[in-house]
Amino acid sequence: MNEQQIDDFLRRVVQTEPVEHDGDVSGLVEALRAEPGSVVVIALPNGIRTLRVFFAVHLAGLVPVLVSPSTPPARVWEVARYLGARALVRARIRPADFGEHEVSRHAGADVLRFTGHRLIRHEPGHVILMSSGTSGLATGCLHSMSAxxxxxxxxxxxxxxxxxxxVLVNLPVYYSFALVAQVLSCLTAGSRLVLSGPPFTVTDYLNAVVQHDVSISSLTPILAKTVAATGEELPKPLRTLTVGGQALDPNYVSRLIKLNPDLGVYLTYGLTEAGPRVSTLAAHREPPHRFGTVGKPLDGVEVLVRGSELLVRSDTVYRERVGEPAPSKRGELIEPGLIATGDIGFVDDDGYVVVRGRSTDFAVVRGEKVSLAGVRRVAESLPHVVRAATRVGEDHGTVELDVYVDEVDLPTETEMHQRLRPLLTRNERPGVVRVHALPAGEFHK
Structure with missing residues (x-):
């Protein structure tokens, strides 16, 4: 992959929203003043500018890492410290939020160089994919771009x-699936890319499909259910729909196929640590009893079973964990090229992979994976909070949090919400917080 190939690819990219004034990203890269292999955190919204910055950083021999643009500054700073990042690129930056004094503006974005923490460098040609949904809050996976x-x-x-x-990309490009299976897939296949982004509405989605002659789209299970609930056939330009993430209920798979008899419906399975894609089910070509599987492994990928846990062997598995030590063994590197998924399941006699569930330390909240262990760690980092417990509401829409404090005057639930808000992302923020006095006999902070 060279600069000319990327330039040709970016010229084929279309953005559904008005294109922001971005200018020449070469000035931005120069402003980083980073040595080869330095880590650069990019927190920009879905758009052509984000892709230009991402690829420019990579081509400059640096290591890009994409994070959500809505991530609170305190969290971004934590991620940067754990990763040993040299710089941050964001739409707007207040230097004081990161303990710094200077910021410069280039290509429509602010650039901040970190000077107050230990810097870490990697071999050029690598990318860090954040795995906060399956590991720690500031944990990433170092992948080679070639993989x-x-x-x-x-x-x-x-x-x-x-x-x-x-191909329509309406998922955030900081998701490993969107970056690899959509953005990079268009780069390798020579396909045209249409960039959209949150918030998702069925009306905007259907309009984008028609307006831009979209033939391939990918949705999370929750978004796929929303589309299926309309009871209407998807517009004819669309010939392929992939649904990834947590398993889609077989009843919704049947409904999508029945409503769209000419549509190719593919169920996909993977995890960031695997690179990320692992298996695919062409549901429209399979009998209904297969809809509860995630298909067969991709060429070059092998799914094994250890006890009841699924393992993945592939030459696209990450090289090493970076950042915060992972609080879970999900995605653990057993040996080079082999990972433990943390998912419970089996491979049937015909080679189809069945996923029954995942480690209890992780949950899907509003369609996004959340590390419950990470939420507890943040809560327990607050003054006087000795212990925290988490659960997910019955509707899978919110996290519920119980905190045990050693204060004489217990904080109110509202006060606890206020303390947690700047430290957690939207989906991590608990909908319910219950504050308890520390039981007698437990150690205080």
């Missing part, structure tokens, strides 16, 4: 994507 491109090619082969296709 990610290989994974993207395997994905395009599994769904029949070609240079004639137009």
């Amino acid at each position: 990610l491109l290989r994974n993207a090619r395997r994905h395009t082969a599994s769904i029949g994507q070609t240079a004639e296709d137009t």
Whole structure:
């Protein structure tokens, strides 16, 4: 992958929202003043500018890492410290939020160079994919770009994507699936890319499909259910729909296929640590009893079972964990090229992978994976909070948090919400907080 190939690819990218004034990103890269292999955190909204910055940083021999642009400054700073990042690129930056004094503006974004923490460098040609949904809050996976491109090619082969296709990206590009299986897949296949982004509405989604002649789209299970609930056929330009993340209820798979008899419906499985794609089910070609599986492994990928846990062997598995030590063994590197997924399941006699569930320390809240262990760690970092417990509400819409404090005057639930808000992302923020006095006999802070 060279600069000319990326330039040609970016010229094929279309943005549904008005294109922001971004200018020449070469000045931005120069402003980083970073040595080869330095980590650069990029927190920009879905858009052409984000892709230009991402690829420019990579081509400059630096290591880009994409994070949500809505991440609170305190969290971004924590991520930067754990990763040993040299710089941050964000739409707007207040230097004081990061203990710094200077910021410069280039290509429509602010650039801040970190000077107050230990810097870490990696071999050029790598990318960090954050795995906060499956590991710690500031934990990432170091992947080689060549491995990610290989994974993207395997994905395009599994769904029949070609240079004639137009792919709609309405998932955030900081998601490993969106970056690899959509952005990089278009780069490798020569497909046209249409960038959209949150918030998602069915009306905007359908309009984008029609307006831009979209032939391939990917949705999370929750978004797929929303689309299926309309009871209407999807517009004809669309020929392929992939649904990833947590398993989609087989009843909704049947409904999507029944409503769209000419549509290719693919169920996908993967995790960031694997690069990320692992398996694909072409549901529209399978009998209904297969809808509860995630299909067969991609070419070059092997799914094994240890006890009841699924393992993945692939040459696209991450090289090493970076950042905060992971509080869970999900995605643990057993040996080079082999990871423990933390998912419970099996491979049937015909080679189809069945996922029954995942480690209890992780949950899907509003369609996004959340580390419950990470939420507890943040709560327990607050003054006087000795212990925290988490659960997910019955509707899977919110996290519920119980905190045990050693204060004489217990903080109110509102006060606890206020303390937690700047430290957690929207989906991590608990909908319910219950404050308890520390039981007698337990140690105080």
